[in-house]
Amino acid sequence: MNQDGVLKNDNLKRTTAALALTPKFLDNHLSLDVNVRGTWSKSKFATQDAIGAAIQFDPTQPVYVDDKNSFGGYYEWIQGGKPNPNAPRNPLALLDLRKDNGDVFRSIGNAKVDYSFHFLPELHANLNVGYDLARSKGNTFTPAIAARNFNEGGERTQYKTDINNKTLEFYLKYDKELPTIKSTIDAALGYGYYKNSSKVYNFNRTNAEGDKILNEPTRPFDKPENLLISYYGRLIYTYDNRYVLSGTLRSDGSSRFSPDNRWGYFPSVGFTWRAKNEGFLKDIAAVSELKLRLSYGKTGQQDGIANYSYLPNYTISGNESMYRFGDEYYYLSSPVAYDKDIRWENTTTYNAGVDFGFSNNRVYGSVDYYSKKTKDLLSTIPVPVGSNFSNFLLTNVGNMENQGLEFNVHFVPLKTDNSTLDIGFNLTYNKSKVTNLTQSDDPNFIVETGGIRGGTGGNIQAHKVNFMPNSFNVFQQVYDEQGHPVEGVYVDRNGDGVISDNDRYLYKSPLPKYLLGFTAAYSYKKWSATTVLRANLDNYVYDNVSSNLGSGANINDQAVLVINNAPVDFLNTNFLLKQLRSDYYIKNASFLKMDNVNLSYNLGKFIRNSNASMSISATVQNVFTITNYKGVDPEISNGIDDRFYPRPRTYVLGVNVSF
Numbered sequence: 001m002n003q004d005g006v007l008k009n010d011n012l013k014r015t016t017a018a019l020a021l022t023p024k025f026l027d028n029h030l031s032l033d034v035n036v037r038g039t040w041s042k043s044k045f046a047t048q049d050a051i052g053a054a055i056q057f058d059p060t061q062p063v064y065v066d067d068k069n070s071f072g073g074y075y076e077w078i079q080g081g082k083p084n085p086n087a088p089r090n091p092l093a094l095l096d097l098r099k100d101n102g103d104v105f106r107s108i109g110n111a112k113v114d115y116s117f118h119f120l121p122e123l124h125a126n127l128n129v130g131y132d133l134a135r136s137k138g139n140t141f142t143p144a145i146a147a148r149n150f151n152e153g154g155e156r157t158q159y160k161t162d163i164n165n166k167t168l169e170f171y172l173k174y175d176k177e178l179p180t181i182k183s184t185i186d187a188a189l190g191y192g193y194y195k196n197s198s199k200v201y202n203f204n205r206t207n208a209e210g211d212k213i214l215n216e217p218t219r220p221f222d223k224p225e226n227l228l229i230s231y232y233g234r235l236i237y238t239y240d241n242r243y244v245l246s247g248t249l250r251s252d253g254s255s256r257f258s259p260d261n262r263w264g265y266f267p268s269v270g271f272t273w274r275a276k277n278e279g280f281l282k283d284i285a286a287v288s289e290l291k292l293r294l295s296y297g298k299t300g301q302q303d304g305i306a307n308y309s310y311l312p313n314y315t316i317s318g319n320e321s322m323y324r325f326g327d328e329y330y331y332l333s334s335p336v337a338y339d340k341d342i343r344w345e346n347t348t349t350y351n352a353g354v355d356f357g358f359s360n361n362r363v364y365g366s367v368d369y370y371s372k373k374t375k376d377l378l379s380t381i382p383v384p385v386g387s388n389f390s391n392f393l394l395t396n397v398g399n400m401e402n403q404g405l406e407f408n409v410h411f412v413p414l415k416t417d418n419s420t421l422d423i424g425f426n427l428t429y430n431k432s433k434v435t436n437l438t439q440s441d442d443p444n445f446i447v448e449t450g451g452i453r454g455g456t457g458g459n460i461q462a463h464k465v466n467f468m469p470n471s472f473n474v475f476q477q478v479y480d481e482q483g484h485p486v487e488g489v490y491v492d493r494n495g496d497g498v499i500s501d502n503d504r505y506l507y508k509s510p511l512p513k514y515l516l517g518f519t520a521a522y523s524y525k526k527w528s529a530t531t532v533l534r535a536n537l538d539n540y541v542y543d544n545v546s547s548n549l550g551s552g553a554n555i556n557d558q559a560v561l562v563i564n565n566a567p568v569d570f571l572n573t574n575f576l577l578k579q580l581r582s583d584y585y586i587k588n589a590s591f592l593k594m595d596n597v598n599l600s601y602n603l604g605k606f607i608r609n610s611n612a613s614m615s616i617s618a619t620v621q622n623v624f625t626i627t628n629y630k631g632v633d634p635e636i637s638n639g640i641d642d643r644f645y646p647r648p649r650t651y652v653l654g655v656n657v658s659f
Contacts, residue, residue, distance in 0.1 A: 006648050007046035008095045014041045029116045036109035043138075045100040052643040053091040056549055058563045063092055069145065072097050076147040077562050083147035086560035090147065097146040102138030102159075107131070110167070122176045130167040136160065144208045154208025160201040168193040186236040197225035218316040218331060226307045227255040244272035254302045254344070258310040261343035268297030289357030289364060301345040305378055309394050310342050337383075337390035345396065347374040365409030372402040373435075379463070381437075381447045397447070398437040400469060404430035424519040432511060434463050446506075448473065453642050454548035454580050460640065461542075468509035470639060472542055474583040475504055485584045487575050507583050510639025512539035512590075526604065531597040536635070541589040543569070543631060544642040552576040569630070589634035591627035596620065600654075612659045621650040 001014045021034040062075045070076075074097070077087035110130030117123045137160040144154035171190030178185065202217030232250040250266045275281055275290040317332040324330075350371045357364035376396035383393045407427045414421035438445050443465050450461030450470060462473040476491035493503045514537040521530045546569040548554075553576060555566050573584070600617035627634045631641045 005046060006646055007048070007050060008092075009044055010046040011044040012041060013043075014039055016040075026115075026118075029118060029121070031114045033112040033114075034110075036107065038105070038107045041102075041104040041106075043102045043104070045102065047094045047098050047100070048645055049089070050091040050094040051645065053088045053094055055545060055567070055643065056088040056554075056564050057091055059565055060563075063090065071147045071150070072143065072145045074147070079561065083150050084560060084562060086557070087562040088564065093146065094148060098140065098142045098148060100138065100140045102136060104134065104136040106134040108133075122174055124173045124175075126169075126171050126173065128167070128169040132163070132165040132167075134161075134163040136163075142208065149208075152207055152214055153212060155214070156206045156208055156210055158201075158203040160203075162199040163196075164198070165196045166194070182240040184236075184238040186234075186238075188232075188234045190230075190232050190234075192228075192230035192232070194228040194230075195225065196227075197223070199223050224307050225255075228302075229253045240277070242274050242277045244270075244274070246270045246272075248297075252300055252344075256302050256305055256307055256309065257343055258340055261310075261341065264300040264344035264346065266298045266300055266346070268295065270295035270297075285360075286358055287356075288359065288361045289355060291355040293351070293353040293355070293368075295351045296349070297351075298346055298348045301347065301378065305342070305394060309338055310340050312336075312338055335389040337388045337393045339388075339393060339395040341396075342378075342394070343376060343396055345374065345376050345378045347372055362412045362415070363409070365407070367408075368406040370402075370404055370406070374400045374402075379447060398463065399435045400432065401435050402430060402432045404428060419524040420522070422519075422521045424517075426515075426517040428515040429513060430511070430515070431513065432468050432509075434465050434467060434469055437463060437465055446473070450542070450638065450640055452542070452544050452547070452580065452640060454544070454578055458580060460544075460581065462506060464506055467506045468511055470511070471506040471509045472540065472583070472586050472639075473504050474507055474581050474586060475499070476507075477579075477582045477584045485573050485575075485579075485582065487573070487577070487579060490582070504581065508540035508586050510539055510541065510589075510636070512536035514538060526602040527600070528602075529597070529599045532595045533592065534595060535590070535592040537590045539589050539634075540639065541587050541629060541631065541634060541636055542640050543585045543587050544640050545631065546570070547578065547580050547582070547585040548642075550575065551578045553578070587629055587631075589627065589629040589631075589636070591625055591629070591634040593625050593635070594623035597623055610659070612657065614658075615656045617652075617654040617656070619650075619652040619654065621652070622647050623649070 001012070001016075003012050004010060005012070016037070016039045018037040019035070021032065024031045064073055065071075065075050067073065071083065071090075072093060074090045074093035076090055076093070077084040079085070079087075083089070108131070110128055112126065112128045115125045117125070138158070140155065140157045140159075142149045142155040144150070146154060149155040169190065169192045171188050173188045174185070175187075176185045177183075200222045202219060202221055204213050204217070205215040206213055230250060230252045232248065234246070234248045236244065236246040238244045247269045248267065251263060252266065253263045255262070271294045273292045275292060276287060281287055281290060313336050314333040315336060317334065321332060322329040323332050351368060353366055353368035355364075355366045377398045377400060378394065379397050380392050380394045381397050382391055385391060405428070408424070409426075410422060410424045412420065412422050437447060445464070447463040448459040448461070449463065450459050450472075452458050452460045460472055460474065461470040463469050464471065476493060478486045478489040478491060480486055490499050490503060492499060493505055496502070514535075516535040516537070518533040519531070522528065546567040549564065550567045550570040550573060552570075552574070554564050555570070556563055573579075579585075596619060598617060598619045600615055603614045603616065606612060606614050625634070632644070632646050636644065
């Protein structure tokens with residue numbers, strides 16, 4: 001594969017090889033499944049800072065200058081004969097003058113052995129051993145003439161990371177039919193071992209010539225690792241192919257928690273009634289499927305936290321932050337905030353569902369209601385000064401509830417010997433709210449989240465009891481008679497006659513209330529076509545691009561003698577100063593997207609007297625987006641639109657050959 005990115009000089013070249021073996025031995029009692037996949041990648045990474053620079057840089061200025069010795073021949077804002085440190089850089093210079101090249105080798109493989117005992121064929125022993133190995137290295141270079149690192153004489157860096165993840169899973173599975181009592185038993189006992197380790201090398205950061213060290217690491221490498229060990233058991237009992245009772249118990253131990261809190265225990269139970277197999281429905285041809293399900297389960301969460309957050313640990317200062325004692329300089333060791341009692345985040349889920357099918361499954365689908373309660377949420381919160389080694393601490397804080405309804409239906413309006421049409425639709429409604437944030441009952445306590453650009457230490461989102469997580473924490477904007485926002489004028493929500501942070505309120509959320517999906521698959525003889533559409537409704541985005549750059553002070557910044565570009569939204573507000581926390585910038589980002597459309601043709605066997613077959617296909621990904629949101633893309637995971645890398649539209653032509 002050789003693919004260019006959206007930005008100039010972004011490129012990825014990748015070669016992939018895969019091997020799969022599935023031999024069987026001992027009269028098919030022993031099966032071996034081996035899969036190995038390797039990829040070799042060469043990448044040229046474009047400087048993503050160019051996105052923000054392109055938004056802000058004055059479009060009336062020239063891109064190039066005649067003097068090639070002046071910042072490489074690119075126009076830059078000058079102050080005192082040097083690049084103005086408060087001005088945006090020339091976006092094309094950022095792309096052309098900085099080089100970032102990387103190589104990655106990655107191999108993923110596993111070997112699975114399954115053995116059914118000769119003396120008891122219902123009993124299987126299964127062993128799976130896997131690995132995920134990656135080696136990446138690269139370097140960056142910015143010449144001394146570039147404005148980006150002009151005062152440092154350019155920049156030269158290296159990076160290298162080794163990743164070595166290992167997996168070992170073993171289970172015994174017993175599956176037995178008992179026809180005399182119309183029963184089936186499916187039981188399993190298992191063990192899992194999952195170790196993730198990496199080695200991140202640290203190199204000197206120097207000027208372009210390499211004769212001046214700008215930053216020198218205090219240690220040659222970091223080697224973080226974590227280990228997860230699991231034990232589990234499962235039992236499924238089926239009676240008369242009508243009633244199914246299942247239960248599981250899982251015990252997970254994570255090295256990310258202290259020995260006292262390392263293990264979490266996560267049970268689940270479920271019941272299924274296959275009503276279609278009852279006598280009163282069995283002979284009704286119009287009903288091809290009817291199944292009722294009930295389940296309860298508890299799961300644990302420990303992803304996204306540091307490997308050693310329960311231990312007191314220290315960071316060593318860099319060379320630029322050494323302490324002088326006499327004529328000697330010494331490194332400083334700074335303690336890092338930690339919580340020795342940090343533990344598993346756990347979620348309890350209740351689910352009730354119905355699977356249905358009619359007219360020989362020409363219409364089929366499911367309906368599910370779920371209720372999730374999460375306790376001991378893992379989150380970083382502010383803590384009182386002096387209570388720990390930082391004002392912020394990763395800890396277990398608060399509870400959250402999710403309730404929702406999922407509906408999925410498929411129609412097969414056309415089904416003949418030559419053609420089939422399958423249309424699918426799904427709808428999810430979800431409602432989330434935080435139910436607790438403190439050990440004591442304090443409904444006014446909030447946890448600020450969602451850092452934004454344009455201020456110092458600014459956050460625009462927050463968690464608060466009885467509100468959706470990451471709701472926007474903003475002032476209520478006042479508008480004039482023409483519907484224009486009035487600069488600096490907000491609603492005095494608490495009525496004290498003063499506009500302060502106490503007047504901010506939680507408004508909207510980036511989480512959609514409704515998620516919709518649509519699929520269509522049509523086949524005619526050897527032709528087939530598919531498409532996927534989806535929609536998010538009632539999700540909101542904070543337009544940080546407009547709030548940060550859409551002001552008169554930003555356009556004509558007299559303090560630094562720079563003229564900047566501004567988003568078009570400035571014409572709607574005419575704000576002189578930034579109004580970062582106005583709810584004006586909370587925008588409805590509901591959308592409809594066609595994710596992909598595919599057309600393929602099956603040529604069938606193309607070599608006489610052989611099993612060789614071929615198919616060709618054409619695919620378009622990210623086909624279109626329909627939305628009222630004026631930003632680049634309404635689909636933003638954290639709900640803050642701030643100069644992110646745009647999603648490309650991709651065209652793929654494929655040939656699949658099998659022998």
